[in-house]
Amino acid sequence: MYNDFMTTAYSFVPSPKHFYPDHPEEPRRFDLLAPRLDSFGAQKLDADPATREEVARVHDPNLIEALENICKQGPAIIDSAPTFVTRSSFDDALLASGGTLSCARAVLSGSARNAFALVRPPGHHAEPTRSMGFCIFNNVAIAACDALTRGINSVAIVDYDAHHGNGTQAAFMDDERVAYLSTHQWGIYPGTGWYEEAPNAKKRIVNVPLPVGSGDQTYKRIADEIIMPFIQTFKPEMVLVSAGFDAHWNDPITTLGLSTTGFYMLSKKLVDLAEEHCGGKIVFVLEGGYDPVNLANGADAVFAALTGKDFVDPRDVSLRKEVDASEMVEKVCEWHGF
Numbered sequence: 611m612y613n614d615f616m617t618t619a620y621s622f623v624p625s626p627k628h629f630y631p632d633h634p635e636e637p638r639r640f641d642l643l644a645p646r647l648d649s650f651g652a653q654k655l656d657a658d659p660a661t662r663e664e665v666a667r668v669h670d671p672n673l674i675e676a677l678e679n680i681c682k683q684g685p686a687i688i689d690s691a692p693t694f695v696t697r698s699s700f701d702d703a704l705l706a707s708g709g710t711l712s713c714a715r716a717v718l719s720g721s722a723r724n725a726f727a728l729v730r731p732p733g734h735h736a737e738p739t740r741s742m743g744f745c746i747f748n749n750v751a752i753a754a755c756d757a758l759t760r761g762i763n764s765v766a767i768v769d770y771d772a773h774h775g776n777g778t779q780a781a782f783m784d785d786e787r788v789a790y791l792s793t794h795q796w797g798i799y800p801g802t803g804w805y806e807e808a809p810n811a812k813k814r815i816v817n818v819p820l821p822v823g824s825g826d827q828t829y830k831r832i833a834d835e836i837i838m839p840f841i842q843t844f845k846p847e848m849v850l851v852s853a854g855f856d857a858h859w860n861d862p863i864t865t866l867g868l869s870t871t872g873f874y875m876l877s878k879k880l881v882d883l884a885e886e887h888c889g890g891k892i893v894f895v896l897e898g899g900y901d902p903v904n905l906a907n908g909a910d911a912v913f914a915a916l917t918g919k920d921f922v923d924p925r926d927v928s929l930r931k932e933v934d935a936s937e938m939v940e941k942v943c944e945w946h947g948f
């Protein structure tokens with residue numbers, strides 16, 4: 611049970627100088643979100659940059675040093691996604707991780723009931739030894755490792771971004787203290803996340819690769835038949851969520867079919883599971899989402915779930931015909947014994 615006096619918290623790291631012309635991961639993503647922050651009924655937390663030591667719990671010190679040097683040289687493309695850096699990107703990435711840490715620590719210390727880190731650059735593609743996929747440092751993984759140094763023994767990360775969080779999976783493939791579940795569109799970047807990919811970590815590394823057009827009905831089944839038993843089996847002491855709003859039906863770079871009401875349903879389910887299993891300790895961390903309207907509406911849906919408000923957006927009905935993804939849902943359940 612949560613204490614009614616405890617509030618929902620958030621951090622906001624818009625990184626306006628982390629910008630590359632014609633790139634979808636741009637500061638404009640936050641244009642409609644920023645003016646709405648005061649309406650979410652949440653308390654703003656300050657964000658301090660993460661330290662190199664905190665980042666090095668996930669990332670190779672050689673990568674951290676190389677990134678610092680590359681950024682000093684000015685704007686550059688560092689992988690084929692393409693991932694860009696500018697002169698400010700190293701500091702922006704430290705601040706995005708720091709904003710995530712401030713949310714997680716507020717929840718762990720009990721000064722906030724739950725929280726949402728609204729940060730960029732995003733993190734879930736960043737692997738221990740390489741930055742990729744628009745991501746510099748893996749914010750959610752850094753927060754999970756930090757929690758493990760603060761008396762938490764197990765963390766579950768649920769990732770509903772439209773892309774597979776290869777970086778988060780890589781960080782925890784052999785770490786039994788952290789479980790990872792990802793729903794994602796199959797066949798797009800980064801190409802990983804097949805359901806049989808982690809045979810030695812059944813029930814702990816759970817991938818749900820979805821066909822084009824999977825939408826609200828499929829995600830409702832996944833919430834009930836995969837996410838629920840995943841949390842019940844792993845029994846985490848804290849839940850982190852990689853929240854990407856690119857699974858929305860009109861996202862410009864993917865072709866899944868969630869509506870904003872669907873994002874609410876999924877987020878509410880996660881908040882309820884955290885309430886039931888780990889005293890409500892849950893932190894959402896922004897990943898992708900490339901349409902500013904969807905991103906602001908998606909944040910609205912997550913804050914409604916975090917603050918216990920109802921949410922329905924009757925205007926946001928998917929124009930994408932929902933496909934039947936039952937076969938994959940059943941295969942995933944069978945593989946893990948859920």
Ligand SMILES: [Zn+2]
Pocket residue numbers: 771772773854856897898899
């Ligand atoms: Zn994504």
